[in-house]
Amino acid sequence: MTIAVPARPALRRREARSRRLPLLPALIITLLLTQIPFVLTVWYSLRNWNLLAGDDSTFAGVANFRATFADGTFWKSIGNTVVLTGGATVAAMLVGLALALTLQKKFPGRGIARTLAITPFFVMPVAVALFWRSAVFDPSFGLLGWLTDLAGLPRVNWLSEQSTLSIVMITSWRWTPFAMLVLLAGLQALPDEQLEAARVDGANWWQQFRRVMLPHLRPFLELTALLLSMNIIQTFGEIALLTAGGPAYGTTNITYYIYLRAFNSFDFGTASAYGLVALVLTIALALPALRLLSGIFQQEGRR
Amino acid sequence: MSRPRYVVTALLAVGALAAVSACSDPTADQDPAGNTTITVALAANPQMKTAESLISDFEQKNPGIKVKFTTLPENDLRPAVTKDVATKAGQYDVAMIGSYEVPIWAKNNWLVPLDDYVAKDAAWDAADVLQPIKEIVSSDDGKLYGAPFYGSSSFLFYRKDLAKKAGVTIAEKPTWDQVAAAAAKMDDKAGGVSGICLRGLPGWGQNLASLTTVINTFGGRWFDENWNPQLTSPATTQAVKFYVDLLRAHGQPDAAKDGWEGCLQQITQGKTAMWYDDTVFAGSVLDQAIPQVKENLGFAMAPVNKTGASGWLWSWGLGITESSKHKDAAWKFISWATSKEYIKLAGAKAGWDSIPPGSRTSTYSIPEYQAAAKSYADLTLKSIDAANPKQPTVEPVPYRGVQYVQIPEFTDIGDYVSQQVAGAISGTQTVEEALQKSQTYTEGVVKKAGYLK
Numbered sequence: 001m002t003i004a005v006p007a008r009p010a011l012r013r014r015e016a017r018s019r020r021l022p023l024l025p026a027l028i029i030t031l032l033l034t035q036i037p038f039v040l041t042v043w044y045s046l047r048n049w050n051l052l053a054g055d056d057s058t059f060a061g062v063a064n065f066r067a068t069f070a071d072g073t074f075w076k077s078i079g080n081t082v083v084l085t086g087g088a089t090v091a092a093m094l095v096g097l098a099l100a101l102t103l104q105k106k107f108p109g110r111g112i113a114r115t116l117a118i119t120p121f122f123v124m125p126v127a128v129a130l131f132w133r134s135a136v137f138d139p140s141f142g143l144l145g146w147l148t149d150l151a152g153l154p155r156v157n158w159l160s161e162q163s164t165l166s167i168v169m170i171t172s173w174r175w176t177p178f179a180m181l182v183l184l185a186g187l188q189a190l191p192d193e194q195l196e197a198a199r200v201d202g203a204n205w206w207q208q209f210r211r212v213m214l215p216h217l218r219p220f221l222e223l224t225a226l227l228l229s230m231n232i233i234q235t236f237g238e239i240a241l242l243t244a245g246g247p248a249y250g251t252t253n254i255t256y257y258i259y260l261r262a263f264n265s266f267d268f269g270t271a272s273a274y275g276l277v278a279l280v281l282t283i284a285l286a287l288p289a290l291r292l293l294s295g296i297f298q299q300e301g302r303r
Numbered sequence: 304m305s306r307p308r309y310v311v312t313a314l315l316a317v318g319a320l321a322a323v324s325a326c327s328d329p330t331a332d333q334d335p336a337g338n339t340t341i342t343v344a345l346a347a348n349p350q351m352k353t354a355e356s357l358i359s360d361f362e363q364k365n366p367g368i369k370v371k372f373t374t375l376p377e378n379d380l381r382p383a384v385t386k387d388v389a390t391k392a393g394q395y396d397v398a399m400i401g402s403y404e405v406p407i408w409a410k411n412n413w414l415v416p417l418d419d420y421v422a423k424d425a426a427w428d429a430a431d432v433l434q435p436i437k438e439i440v441s442s443d444d445g446k447l448y449g450a451p452f453y454g455s456s457s458f459l460f461y462r463k464d465l466a467k468k469a470g471v472t473i474a475e476k477p478t479w480d481q482v483a484a485a486a487a488k489m490d491d492k493a494g495g496v497s498g499i500c501l502r503g504l505p506g507w508g509q510n511l512a513s514l515t516t517v518i519n520t521f522g523g524r525w526f527d528e529n530w531n532p533q534l535t536s537p538a539t540t541q542a543v544k545f546y547v548d549l550l551r552a553h554g555q556p557d558a559a560k561d562g563w564e565g566c567l568q569q570i571t572q573g574k575t576a577m578w579y580d581d582t583v584f585a586g587s588v589l590d591q592a593i594p595q596v597k598e599n600l601g602f603a604m605a606p607v608n609k610t611g612a613s614g615w616l617w618s619w620g621l622g623i624t625e626s627s628k629h630k631d632a633a634w635k636f637i638s639w640a641t642s643k644e645y646i647k648l649a650g651a652k653a654g655w656d657s658i659p660p661g662s663r664t665s666t667y668s669i670p671e672y673q674a675a676a677k678s679y680a681d682l683t684l685k686s687i688d689a690a691n692p693k694q695p696t697v698e699p700v701p702y703r704g705v706q707y708v709q710i711p712e713f714t715d716i717g718d719y720v721s722q723q724v725a726g727a728i729s730g731t732q733t734v735e736e737a738l739q740k741s742q743t744y745t746e747g748v749v750k751k752a753g754y755l756k
Contacts (some may be wrong), residue, residue: 014459050711050712051386051389052385052389052407052411052711052714053711053752054403064686073719075709081434097375133560134568137557137560138557139556139557139558140495140556140574141495143635155556155559157556157558157559157729158557159557159560159561160503160557160560160725160728160729160730161557161729161730161731163559163729172472207601222535243504243505243559243560244504244505244506244507244509245722246504246505246559246721246722246725246726246729247505247559247722247725247726247728247729247731248722248726248727248729248731248732249722249726250726250729250731252722260718263381263382264507264715264718265712265714265715265718266382266385266389266711266714270659
């Protein structure tokens with residue numbers, strides 16, 4: 001931007017201002033849309049405000065934050081969020097990678113197979129949850145019950161006893177197609193010559209995968225992990241419809257817990273405090289991860 | 304320094320816009336012909352949908368009033384309407400409110416007392432409204448705030464054919480011990496039929512509603528007269544153990560996932576021999592069930608242990624919001640939707656299964672309804688009459704409500720306790736652990752709210 005600096009800075013400044021001025025409405029709207037809710041949340045979090053209690057809200061100082069740090073359920077929901085997000089992200093990436101590798105090969109009916117593999121992503125989460133509830137998880141007539149019967153295992157009460165695993169399964173099922181799409185695009189960007197050269201050198205399939213494909217896919221894998229975890233961390237519908245966050249808050253993630261505080265207990269003060277603490281924690285976790293990612297990019301000397 | 308000024312200007316502009324649109328509001332709901340439009344917030348239940356479809360009858364009888372419906376699922380209705388009335392936004396003239404909320408809203412002056420309207424509206428016939436139902440949609444000092452659209456209690460659904468096969472008889476007023484024994488005999492794991500279906504899903508309106516009626520009849524209570532939580536008392540512990548053990552031994556599989564929706568599905572599909580739930584579902588079960596269930600469905604009063612009756616009490620009431628600008632028109636709509644004539648109209652036009660039950664005595668003397676609902680109508684009426692929201696327990700309590708505690712903090716407490724109970728149902732913790740945690744949490748909440756000194 002600083003090439004060929006003109007001699008008259010006053011004029012330059014005026015010109016720059018006139019260039020930036022048309023951007024102002026957009027800036028204001030962005031500020032209004034993002035920062036006002038944030039500032040309001042900060043304000044609410046400092047107040048004692050239960051909607052049902054009727055009285056006007058009073059200033060509470062940091063009492064809501066103290067309550068947040070003392071609330072075991074809040075920390076449990078943070079832990080659940082990490083487990084659910086981590087589990088579903090890893091599962092979706094592994095299955096997505098396997099699908100991408102399979103669907104990249106040429107075979108008759110590949111178009112149909114690809115379409116089918118993408119479908120879960122386009123079904124509404126609510127419809128998915130309701131369908132899975134009876135058709136997959138139900139111990140007596142669900143798909144999983146049939147599978148455990150086939151394997152000679154006892155029937156499992158999936159949503160009661162394996163609730164975390166169940167939520168991981170359904171969210172990873174929904175997000176696998178997304179992982180597959182990104183990774184498939186990555187695989188298609190891999191020049192055939194490289195694999196051919198590897199084959200000529202006598203590399204077997206595993207060596208090709210490990211030494212050629214995986215290094216090539218690395219930025220795609222990192223990107224997928226980032227996008228998936230950003231989306232899965234917000235999971236709400238599946239939890240609300242399948243387990244209502246239970247049993248014993250076993251599947252309550254931070255999104256669902258804040259929802260319970262705000263729209264079931266109508267305790268907006270503490271709900272705002274929970275939201276802010278969760279935001280700080282997320283940023284604290286996300287920043288090192290992002291830095292790590294960009295560090296890898298530079299080390300490898302890529303793009 | 305110029306940036307904050309921009310923001311202030313922008314805020315002022317937004318504020319001015321809001322003010323302009325607010326000013327244009329009163330004229331917006333009156334069209335050039337001088338018609339008044341009232342907005343009604345309803346829960347998306349079958350009975351309310353019927354009311355929506357019959358609105359032309361109201362508009363014919365009341366020229367000049369147009370009705371706009373906002374129909375939301377129950378779970379969305381609560382936050383939407385609460386936010387609206389709490390902030391006096393004035394979006395709704397009439398709101399459908401559950402009986403748990405009516406006294407709380409009345410206390411906050413969010414609703415208009417209906418007594419004056421009722422006094423002037425002789426055709427509405429206040430004496431015909433079922434007394435226990437009227438009590439729960441009134442404020443603590445007895446003023447009516449929600450005109451009951453329907454009312455319900457809880458009772459036992461059971462399969463006569465399965466009972467006969469297992470050699471058990473269900474009395475009209477069974478005890479919980481008899482029901483547990485019957486569940487054990489009718490439980491057919493190989494055949495995929497559970498002995499009983501009970502709510503296990505967390506939520507103050509889900510598993511806690513059923514469980515609280517069991518706690519009440521076993522001699523337990525939520526609080527003693529001084530607001531000391533009683534969740535670890537011997538009677539409450541015994542009741543919760545009974546509920547959890549019965550559900551784990553002879554209940555539906557994967558019980559912690561089923562609310563009333565799940566159990567409704569189980570019984571209509573013939574997957575359970577008994578179900579303890581709301582009387583209002585009797586019509587839905589008979590309507591949706593497979594033939595074998597339909598022909599063999601029997602009903603009994605809510606099972607008891609130490610009290611004379613144990614059924615709960617619930618009502619959806621229609622209230623006029625304080626912020627409404629058309630209160631008279633709003634009452635006209637409420638009067639229509641909760642009148643005797645409306646019930647007859649709904650029965651004739653939409654079928655006798657879909658009338659709003661449990662609100663008026665006269666409903667139960669309509670011959671067509673008696674014929675259509677002969678298996679459960681009398682029991683519904685008896686269950687409602689037997690319930691006592693002032694003291695549903697053996698020992699006295701400082702609160703109102705059968706399956707809930709009439710304080711604003713109960714949704715919070717109830718959600719926590721119901722989660723712990725679901726944990727016990729799924730087996731991830733013992734009943735004692737669940738109740739100990741619940742006791743500590745509840746104590747904290749009532750102390751913070753100032754009930755417990």
